[in-house]
Amino acid sequence: MPDRADTINTGTDAALPEVERRDRTLAGFLRRSIFRNRVQLLGGVLFAILLPLVFRFNLFDVPLTQSSLTNTIIGAAIALTLGFFFYRRLTDYPGTEGISYAVPVFALTYAGILVLFVFLRLDYSRYLFGASYLMAVIWFTALSIAMVRLRTYRIGIVPGGSVASLPDPGSVRWERLSEPRALPHGLNAVVADLRTDFSPEWERFIAETAIAGTPVFHVKQLQETLTGRVEIEHLSENTLGALNPNDLYLKIKQAIDWLGALIALLVTLPLLAAIAAVIRLESKGPALFRQARMGYRGNVFTVYKFRTMTTERDSTRSAREQAMTQDADQRITRFGRFLRRTRLDELPQMINILRGEMSWIGPRPEAVPLSEWYEQELPFYRYRHIVRPGISGWAQVMQGHVAAPDQVLEKLHYDFYYIKNFSPWLDLLIVLKTIRTMLTGFGAR
Template structure:
């Protein structure tokens, strides 16, 4: 799906290219296939099966599950850098899982054949649609040639058409209003009157108009903060209700994980102790939620004499190919298993599963001096994994940390269970590939 349409999803421009790009056709086709095909197969063997309470409960459950799965699929696909195909299976697993777990606990009888077949057909339908979308859906955006639009030159996952006159037909000889999905303008620039009328006309005719910064956030997954006034009206203040709900869910999940993974934790601790002398756990003071200092726990991955709780800025940074890292430490870092002891920090309320990574005190104080607004990242609990980690990996240079800060702000601004689910999926992939490990 086009990442642009995470902002708004007008159907007018897209419907002229392919009907299956329209939401109602996608959902209607999915429901017909997921419900109709297995039902027809059953009716061929048993014509009166439709009058069975068992089937009626199943059909009702499938309709709810399919719509819920589709909503999750659309919501997850709105985040930058999320592959269209990668969200289909987890979205429908979650949708169908929630509905049929509820049916199970309500002790309602249902057809397992109908439910399982509907789930598989739903996956098949949206994978097929995804192949069409990949070929058909391209971000084509017209640019109003005023203000700070030069920042868009670095964004390569869109086709930009510079307008020469205040008409969509002027985008290029091969582009017209049917193929342009929206107009991008710097709405803070001093636009001539005829261009202001053009933008107003676009809005009235149903053509989306986006501010430059809005498009940059949608396509890159980063929030750029240049002035304190840009946090007006709490745009970077996360949902307080979700913070409380998430903390409770984090605590419960950490408790279950700690019990379930206890044998693995003991095995890893033993391997760390056997390879080199020193404790199995590494402790370090880091800056966390609302700027509070806490002690983070990790499996030790370096030689004991090089680990220091009160490290300087230079020694707190892990460089690529760092000679201090042990052999078992490299495996733990690549698989992210060295982070597992932070389950203790989650149980103590100091961390979350997902959030900006907590920095060592020496690094955090230095970053605060070097980078404006750095402390804003402490507005949510730090996490074992986060949006910056799944996009960047491990970074140490000031410029890279500045970019990481933009990812952290994007996470805070879009703080939601949907973004957390995306981060979980991408973290699982990273654990298999070792992306960004040092």
């Protein structure tokens, strides 16, 4: 995938067409400025820190000698800066508009500073700190709305190869290049299938375009950037070594997973007991559902979930068919539908995390009969076992529940995007999207 600084998701002045960068009017200056990171951060400081101060005190009568006020200003500035950094990193990923993430991201950083205040027993102004958080959310949400409306990418397409498969997102305007002449004004980038044997004229054009400073993307790289999927076509392009995730982060992530599962299990024990009691009262059978699933490095393990279906078995259905959950599946109980929609049925998998079999975030583990079937139908399917399976994952928040082989292939593309971009930033984004999924019920069956 292209480097973050070169992707079309960049928040810098490069995101504007050349004709707009040359616009010297006041409107053009404002359009250019809104895409600059330093302008966004400086505006946030003025709007979220200075404005509440001016509203609370006279501009020239701010009592900076008060330790509580000084602590609040410093803490809010740190929370705002960290929030901006997290915010920019998260909105680099496909399908992530900043409009939806200002509230949770800044809540995370401001809450962290608040915990630090309490832990160190530092005095602070509750009014100014709360007002700073509210104004930060308003500022960056407004910025995101303005950027979405102002930013339209123009990308030139070099004919040949698989460029016809490029997606059609609303934020991109494709322009097909008919001749290898001078690059049209106003293009943000050029895309080409670099595996194609181009004529010397087109090769010279591509080289000159890159030398001139215009980004040139391979079609596959741009597809990944726009769709959040890594398509797998040839073994030579997707070897196991090339797809190996960061080994250090794997170990750190496992430690964080284990500690988080232990704390969550202790905190939610009353809720788990209540859910188990309702399940037992509603239908016959155990409260927990156990199933053999394919896990990390292809090892089979037993997954634990709250039971959401009746225990009756249909002798006319194969083991593979019984492992699938269909639309409006009649086996699902009334309370089970609620558990599936809210994802509360997944909570017992904290046991699997404590046993080192699963993670909070990762590709969903499949039932053994399904996994064996998918391995026969889909090439490279086993490569998804290179990381620990998760309670939630990139495919779940982007695609939802699927079972058909063609849909599973698309799910596999999402899984490989996760593995290729394995990082704490993507994990944090999936956590935020999972919370939204729990509230909306997206993808539940």
